[in-house]
Amino acid sequence: MIGLPAGTRIWIAAGVTDMRCGFNGLAAKVEAALEESPFSGHVFVFRGRRGNVIKVLWSTGDGLCLLSKRLERGRFVWPQADSGKIHLTQAQLSMLLEGINWKQPERTWPPLSVL
Numbered sequence: 001m002i003g004l005p006a007g008t009r010i011w012i013a014a015g016v017t018d019m020r021c022g023f024n025g026l027a028a029k030v031e032a033a034l035e036e037s038p039f040s041g042h043v044f045v046f047r048g049r050r051g052n053v054i055k056v057l058w059s060t061g062d063g064l065c066l067l068s069k070r071l072e073r074g075r076f077v078w079p080q081a082d083s084g085k086i087h088l089t090q091a092q093l094s095m096l097l098e099g100i101n102w103k104q105p106e107r108t109w110p111p112l113s114v115l
Contacts (some may be wrong), residue, residue, distance in 0.1 A: 008058075009038070010043040010088040012096075014081035017046035019053050023064050026057045034085045045088070045096070051075035055097070069097060070094065077101045 004010075013034055021029065026046060027038035036042060043058040054076050056067040076096060079086050088096065096101040 003048075004043065004058075004090060005041070008041060008043060008090075010045065010090065010093050011085040012045045012079060012088060013047075014079050014084045014086060017055070017057065017061075018050045019048035019068075021046075021055075023057070023066055026055060026066070027064065030057065033083065036085075043093070045093070047076055047078050056097075070081065071099050074099050077103060 011034065013029065018025070019112070024025065026044070027045070030036050030044050031068040034044065036044070038044070038057060039059045041059055041061070043056060046055045046057070050070045052075055054069055056065075056069075076089050076099060088102070092102040095105060
């Protein structure tokens with residue numbers, strides 16, 4: 001994952017998005033549906049109908065960047081809402097990109113002692 005500057009907000013676009021959209025289509029969705037500026041420096045994450053493809057759009061100040069990822073097995077965990085936006089932390093975004101359930105991450109083992 002590319003390191004994001006401090007203060008960068010990460011938003012999931014709830015619902016499904018047509019994954020045929022590119023820079024212009026996703027930027028228009030950010031403005032219309034999410035009521036944000038695609039050039040704000042925030043990160044916007046979109047998911048396709050099947051749930052195995054996501055696209056991430058963000059502005060670096062000198063242009064827009066678009067990342068696309070497809071899972072070969074499984075689906076990306078997505079909120080149940082049909083519209084709107086949900087804020088994520090950078091850690092949650094990292095889990096999302098790895099196909100991990102970012103809503104309820106679980107340890108693979110219980111802690112042995114409490115500090």
